[in-house]
Amino acid sequence: xxxxxxxxxxxxxxxxxxxxxxxxxxxxxxxxxxxxxxxxxxxxxxxxxxxxxxxxxxxxxxxxxxxxxxxxxxxxxxxxxxxxxxxxxxxxxxxxxxxxxxxxxxxxxxxxxxxxxxxxxxxxxxxxxxxxxxxxxxxxxxxxxxxxxxxxxxxxxxxxxxxxxxxxxxxxxxxxxxxxxxxxxxxxxxxxxxxxxxxxxxxxxxxxxxxxxxxxxxxxxxxxxxxxxxxxxxxxxx
Amino acid sequence: xxxxxxxxxxxxxxxxxxxxxxxxxxxxxxxxxxxxxxxxxxxxxxxxxxxxxxxxxxxxxxxxxxxxxxxxxxxxxxxxxxxxxxxxxxxxxxxxxxxxxxxxxxxxxxxxxxxxxxxxxxxxxxxxxxxxxxxxxxxxxxxxxxxxxxxxxxxxxxxxxxxxxxxxxxxxxxxxxxxxxxxxxxxxxxxxxxxxxxxxxxxxxxxxxxxxxxxxxxxxxxxxxxxxxxxxxxxxxxxxxxxxxxxxxxxxxxxxxxxxxxxxxxxxxxxxxxxxxxxxxxxxxxxxxxxxxxxxxx
Numbered sequence: 001x002x003x004x005x006x007x008x009x010x011x012x013x014x015x016x017x018x019x020x021x022x023x024x025x026x027x028x029x030x031x032x033x034x035x036x037x038x039x040x041x042x043x044x045x046x047x048x049x050x051x052x053x054x055x056x057x058x059x060x061x062x063x064x065x066x067x068x069x070x071x072x073x074x075x076x077x078x079x080x081x082x083x084x085x086x087x088x089x090x091x092x093x094x095x096x097x098x099x100x101x102x103x104x105x106x107x108x109x110x111x112x113x114x115x116x117x118x119x120x121x122x123x124x125x126x127x128x129x130x131x132x133x134x135x136x137x138x139x140x141x142x143x144x145x146x147x148x149x150x151x152x153x154x155x156x157x158x159x160x161x162x163x164x165x166x167x168x169x170x171x172x173x174x175x176x177x178x179x180x181x182x183x184x185x186x187x188x189x190x191x192x193x194x195x196x197x198x199x200x201x202x203x204x205x206x207x208x209x210x211x212x213x214x215x216x217x218x219x220x221x222x223x224x225x226x227x228x229x230x231x232x233x234x235x236x237x238x
Numbered sequence: 239x240x241x242x243x244x245x246x247x248x249x250x251x252x253x254x255x256x257x258x259x260x261x262x263x264x265x266x267x268x269x270x271x272x273x274x275x276x277x278x279x280x281x282x283x284x285x286x287x288x289x290x291x292x293x294x295x296x297x298x299x300x301x302x303x304x305x306x307x308x309x310x311x312x313x314x315x316x317x318x319x320x321x322x323x324x325x326x327x328x329x330x331x332x333x334x335x336x337x338x339x340x341x342x343x344x345x346x347x348x349x350x351x352x353x354x355x356x357x358x359x360x361x362x363x364x365x366x367x368x369x370x371x372x373x374x375x376x377x378x379x380x381x382x383x384x385x386x387x388x389x390x391x392x393x394x395x396x397x398x399x400x401x402x403x404x405x406x407x408x409x410x411x412x413x414x415x416x417x418x419x420x421x422x423x424x425x426x427x428x429x430x431x432x433x434x435x436x437x438x439x440x441x442x443x444x445x446x447x448x449x450x451x452x453x454x455x456x457x458x459x460x461x462x463x464x465x466x467x468x469x470x471x472x473x474x475x476x477x478x479x480x481x482x483x484x485x486x487x488x489x490x491x492x493x494x495x496x497x498x499x500x501x502x503x504x505x506x507x508x509x510x511x512x513x514x515x516x517x518x519x520x521x522x523x524x525x526x527x528x529x530x531x532x533x534x535x536x
Contacts, residue, residue: 050424070424079425086422088415099415102408103427152427 001026001187002047002078002156007056009039009046016042018211019056024156024189029182031198032191033231034208040191041083043208044158047189048080049073060155075103077155083164083191085145089134093125096133096144100151111151118147121177139170146177156187163194175201195231207231247379252498258386259455260494261393265448266467267474267486268397269441275481276417276437279340283324283347285468288445290351291317292366292453293359295446299367306369310392314446320351321442325435348468356461363460366453389451396447397487403440404483413437417481466510473517479527488528 002024009017017039024030034040045051047058049070057066065073079100088096097118101111119126122143128136133144142162149157159178163171171194179201182188192198199205199219207215207227215227266285273281295313298304304312328343373384404410412433415423420430452467453459474493478485493513500512520527 048425050421069429071427071429074425074427082422082425086419086425088418088422090418091411091414095411095414099411099423099426099428102412102415148422148426 001061002189003057003059004043004047005057005059007043007046007058008054009042009051010054011042011051015054016211017046020208020211020213021056022206022213022216024187025204026187027182027185028203029178029188029190029201031202031205032189032208033193033195033198033205033227035231036193038208039211040193040208041160042211044080044160044189044191047073048078048158050080071103074152074154077153078158079149079152079154079156080158081145081149081160081162083160085138085141087133087136087141087144087148090132092130092132093136093144094129096148097125097151100148101153103152114151114153118150121180122147138166139173142166142170142174143177146174146181150181150186156189157181158189158191160191161193162190163192163197171197193231195228199228249499249502251380252502253495254380255383255386256495256498256501257491258383258390258494260491260497261390262448262452262455262490263470263474263493264487264490265393265396265444265451266471267478267490268400268483269445269448270471270475271478271481271483271486272400272437272441272444274475275483276413276434277329277340279329279337280344280472281324281329281438281441282341282344282468283328283351284321284441284445285449285471286348286351286355286464287320287324287442288317288449289453289459289464289467290320290355290449291315291442291446292449292459293355293364295450296364296366296453296459300364306367309367310447310450313450314443317446317449318439318442321438321445322435325438329434329438330431348464352461352464355464359461361461363458363462366450366457366459368457369454371457385455389455392447392451396444400440400444401483409433409436413440469510470513473513476517477520477527479529482527482529485527485529 004020004022007017007020008015020043022032032040032043042051046053049068049072053066057064060077063076065076088099091099094115097115098111101114124140125144125147128140133141136144162174166174175197178188178190190198202219204218205216206213207230209230266288269284270281273284291313294316295309298312299309324344324347328347329340332340332343368385369388370384375382404413412428413436415426415428416430416433424430452463470493474486474489477492478489496516497509497513500509504512
């Protein structure tokens, strides 16, 4: 479904991604793991069109999205739930959801129906529908950010560190939601620092270190402990 | 006792007139604050563009004797168009984080527009058609001037229109989204540049109305009004709290009212001095303005 090849991306003169290649298969949860500063967020930002790739390609079902700016990428079917949620703080929950559907040329009735669906999935959001998003708890904001991403009706949902800064109980809930969404057919590319947690839901994973993919595989294989160690600490050079 | 009563009526009348006229300051303040809210940048050209819009409206009046409503409409449209040009010239291609460059560019555009006006009018003031200047409603001992009532009515109508667009339309949703979280806005499919351009046009439409009203209330249009109106607009924006629309409304009325109080007690020569002192009082004791500020909440 999503096919990334030799992606190079940079901030100014500094290359942050040095040729990333990965695939996210339809209906699966693909995880991108790695330590801080390895290039995880940059990878997602480049796929989503917030940063522009220096070279390489991003293909979604064969369509080349490499040079498209972010608003166009969303309308082609890639939604990113950004790190730290980035909800619109002084808009209420419902307006945040409406903003999520901005790229769609959908009728008011369709959007209302989608919002109602999401309220069934996230009852806590419905309870706070008229509240400013900035007043929600971290967990609620994360749910809102996920729901806002789903409002775009994406073909693939990219999630950047959905567990960051949340209490363990809430992290469990977020991962339960991720699995539920996937069970309903949502394709997910998940970036996580919490590798142990991510490997419990992943079908396939990639390890990124220093802007390069250094390892890929499926959970349950022998190297899992080594991957977890390196995802937390980075590669140890003797 | 009679003297005291007389003086009381005089002062309240003065304050009332000031509040009514302050509605134009509110509009200018809203324009500044709208753009600041969207881009976190000051558009110094704004008041000059508003008056330039009024000049275009005046041209329609002078050359084809357009009726009042059309004059206002043309002023608003012209100012909106100038707003778009200013956005493209001074903001669109300047790097997001370079606030100084955008500020200097917009100051440059302010003087550029001013020079065009001076050049085409030979620098002399032009008579602007007054509205309802002979109408006077009496409320007890007080009089409500027709021209000021008109100013207030148009200001309220424009503000309500703006708030409707901001809070009830798809365009307004995009504008607010960009001003609150521009990365997330892009991820939602919102084109930031187009949204910012629209914000400039919206603010421009409002400014054109304010410019035409200022001219109609004073009875003349003169290039000499540009800088004072810019300064008043900035004062209102700061006192109201940068980025706050309710703040700009209240601060505009406050400045208008106090301006007349200063005028009443100290005369026209000292009036603006006290208005500026008011700015410093706010900057020192309440730098976030009346309604707090959008910058610190993000």
